[in-house]
Amino acid sequence: MDLMEKNMELIEVQKLEGHTDRVWNAAWNPVSPILASCSGDNTVRIWEQSSLSRSWSCKTVLEETHTRTVRSCSWSPSGKLLATASFDGTTAIWEDLGDEFECISTLEGHENEVKSVSWNASGSYLATCSRDKSVWIWEVLGGNEYDCASVLNGHTQDVKMVLWHPTMDVLFSCSYDNTIKVWWSEDDDGDYQCVQTLDESTNGHSSTVWAISFNAAGDKMVTCSDDLTLKIWRADISMMHSGEGYAPWTHVCTLSGYHDRTIFSTHWSSDDIIASGAGDDAIGLFVESKQHDSVNGPSFNLLLKKEKAHEMDINSVQWSPSKENMLLASASDDGMVKIWQLETIP
């Protein structure tokens, strides 16, 4: 599908109102038409799509658990559990019981604000990160038990986001120290080490890195930063799959000049459209250029820029995993969550 040859538009499907403070993050449930959002109002809202009317409404509010801002939320691969990371220093695990959600566990240990939480592909591990500069790996045991498996030190500043690779148990983190770190347990014995640091010397970012996202295959990655750029990276992961050892990530290209304020979020869709959300209130969509330049390698072009997508900073953009349609969720400082549809204009 060559999107660049068509006229595409991002149409606002619905505006979800309810949060009483900025919304930091939105996360689609991997298996059902459910969206979770979390906010500076200390709550998490669960939005569900009606199968009849197709419209979204707030099914439940998870409150009275976190005592401070809920910064990010992440569904387990099964879709049954939701992890929420908070400035109160804890990460809560919620179970969807149908009518309501129950907080089944609280992960404590970080010294201050937890910024991000991520489940690995099999749902056997969780990772969290914090302003305390550390990344924690938690093992998911039976009976609602979670055990701290590892505390990873290495970042020299506040860690903004953690993300497990989509197919391998390799962990990525990005930070206020301007770097992206890759953590791997070579002998698969749970002993994770930092095997790579992507910094300015390796064509990395020159300011805080806010987010990371992988393509479906897991051989490409996009990162976004306070330096106003998005960077694309690649790795020869077949090497890792065949047990030949660690395959390092290398810089492919840098997308600059599209946003003039901090880019807080980026997400790579399953059909290869990269979305970005920034402090300029705009959403950017990018696709890989058809023209394969063997000298300079792959390049990416702007598909479209949706200006004033929100009235204030956009903190999160997330593509829906649903194969049916190209739905995008965005969360903003204006307290709104918006659902968009990428459509071709006739």
Next chain:
Amino acid sequence: MVSGLINENPTVYERKERRVRTDSSNNDEYSVEPIDQLEIFDILLLQLHHIRDIRDPEHPYSLEQLKVLTEDSVEVDDGKSYVRVTFTPTVEHCSMATIIGLSVRVKLMRSLPSRYKIDIRVAPGSHATEAALNKQLNDKERVAAALENPNLVEMVDECLSPSFE
């Protein structure tokens, strides 16, 4: 908290005469005037309704009197909904620079329309760890977390409370 004052003998400048704004040409109550430099300076230092004088955390004098903030400190483009405030801490190693910067941001956040993008920085050459300070003052997430800290909020509110005259 700090027991002794860091800057015991600040240089105090004379306060500028407040310019009276006369806008006789505009009689329409509902017209919206673009926000300009003077208005933001007023917001920072003067207005009753908003904050009059942001007090220097260590001294009862206002930040204007200490030349921490002057009219030139404010760069504004109302059309672009953008403002940048540059402030000069009173002592090179002023440890209160974070509180001042945070207070200025809070004051502007409370006073300006939500469409505004706000950048705060220390005047180039005025602080030992300028780059680090600027980065912290402009990291939205750090600012949000700081403003959830009751101790910090108390210090900021003290800084922003109206001065006695």
